[in-house]
Amino acid sequence: MVIKINARGRAAAPAPRPPRAGATPRKKRGATLNAGDIERFWAKVDQSGDCWLWKCRRTASGGQFRVNGKRPVAHRIAWEVTHGAIPPRYAVRRTCGNLLCVRPEHLQLASGAECAWRAKLTPAQVAAIRQRYSTGTISQRGLAREFGVSPQSINRLLHNLTWRQVTPRRGRAPAAASV
Numbered sequence: 001m002v003i004k005i006n007a008r009g010r011a012a013a014p015a016p017r018p019p020r021a022g023a024t025p026r027k028k029r030g031a032t033l034n035a036g037d038i039e040r041f042w043a044k045v046d047q048s049g050d051c052w053l054w055k056c057r058r059t060a061s062g063g064q065f066r067v068n069g070k071r072p073v074a075h076r077i078a079w080e081v082t083h084g085a086i087p088p089r090y091a092v093r094r095t096c097g098n099l100l101c102v103r104p105e106h107l108q109l110a111s112g113a114e115c116a117w118r119a120k121l122t123p124a125q126v127a128a129i130r131q132r133y134s135t136g137t138i139s140q141r142g143l144a145r146e147f148g149v150s151p152q153s154i155n156r157l158l159h160n161l162t163w164r165q166v167t168p169r170r171g172r173a174p175a176a177a178s179v
C-alpha cells in the first residue's frame with residue numbers, strides 16, 4: 001500500500017474503499033432518530049442557562065442518550081439533530097468546555113486529526129480548566145484527558161505561561177511539571 005504524506009509530513013488517512021458491486025450499503029454509524037426520539041432528547045436537557053445541560057445518564061465522555069438499544073453521546077446527537085450527520089472521522093467538541101453541555105451553538109466539528117494532534121483549547125475552556133483545577137477536585141492529568149490535550153499543555157496554562165490573555169489562575173499552586 002502506498003502511504004501518502006501530506007504537507008505536514010504526516011501520513012494521510014487512506015481514502016475509504018468504494019463499496020463492492022452488489023454489496024448492501026453499510027449501515028450508517030450512529031443512531032437514526034425519529035421525531036419522537038428528538039423530542040425525548042430535548043426533554044432531557046436543561047435549557048435555562050447559557051450552557052444547555054444534560055440532565056440524565058452520563059459517563060466520562062458526556063451525557064448518554066439511549067436510543068435503538070445504543071447509547072450515543074448526547075452532544076453528538078445534539079449536533080446531528082441540528083446540522084445533520086457527523087462526517088466520518090470527525091468529532092464534536094464543546095467550545096465552552098462544559099462536559100454536559102449540548103447547546104448546538106457551543107458545539108464545533110473537529111476532524112479526528114485535529115483532535116489527536118493539534119487539539120486546541122478555546123479561551124472559555126482555558127478559563128474552565130483554571131477554575132476547575134482551583135477547586136482541587138481534579139488533577140492535571142484528569143484535565144488533560146478530559147480536554148484532549150497533553151498534561152504539559154495543562155501544566156503550562158496553569159502556570160500562566162500560556163493563555164495569559166485569559167484571566168490568570170489564582171489559588172492552588174500547581175505542582176511543577178513532572179512529565
Ligand SMILES: [Zn+2]
Pocket residue numbers: 050051052094096097098101102103106
Ligand atoms: Zn456550553
